[in-house]
């Protein structure tokens with residue numbers, strides 16, 4: 441992505457090297473009433489239950505040992521570049537969504553991006569890096585420990601700057617859902633639902649966030665800031681964090697009823713749908729048949745990507761998929 445020299449968002453909060461409250465963080469919800477705690481948990485589940493939570497080492501929401509000493513954080517040149525890159529992507533999403541909201545006769549209130557390391561205190565609770573990037577609907581913040589991108593490009597095999605841009609755009613997608621009241625509707629629908637139904641609603645919410653990430657990608661493309669290989673980078677990310685792919689990696693088999701984010705095929709397809717349309721015309725993941733796009737991951741991943749891309753009107757230039765772990 442051609443991001444250098446572009447506007448950086450000012451809605452970035454650097455919480456690296458800052459205390460997160462230490463043991464206080466473990467008592468999240470301790471001062472809340474039962475109802476409030478359940479609400480926090482539901483929202484955390486929805487918005488903080490990000491694509492990668494179960495890759496976590498310490499479990500979701502468990503505070504990491506707090507080794508931070510406070511004071512201003514000294515970032516490495518690589519960390520600085522990532523922060524600046526994310527600030528530019530955030531600014532680009534602000535421009536895109538401001539325009540789309542204006543077309544709807546609404547005002548877009550941007551989310552804040554909090555960059556942290558180790559663990560962070562959000563209005564949805566204390567989270568460790570193991571949770572992965574997440575959005576908290578209560579404080580309208582996206583939380584990212586940029587070390588996550590090492591995992592994304594390393595063990596998940598989805599490197600490249602546009603893979604990172606996709607991750608942020610997906611979390612901003614949750615913010616859009618929050619601003620438009622969709623998140624609240626889903627929360628309500630989930631309250632009296634069975635576990636399988638709750639998971640199904642979660643999958644639809646996540647696929648819609650992927651669609652919205654694609655919508656932003658469309659505008660980035662239109663702005664002329666995409667480079668060759670960028671779409672492939674995003675698609676490799678949507679492929680890498682599908683429930684089926686992650687479960688296969690983690691346990692060797694898949695349990696479709698337990699999916700909360702969608703399969704690799706679904707995530708890639710909905711991302712591409714959004715990328716192609718660039719608007720909200722095709723974003724209704726909630727009316728789509730539940731079995732739609734539910735495919736297992738084929739052996740030949742690049743051929744699979746080609747099929748998805750061609751369905752959506754794209755032709756991928758070069759086989760860029762890295763085989764092997």
Ligand SMILES: [Zn+2]
Pocket residue numbers: 489490491610611614646649
């Ligand atoms: Zn998500």
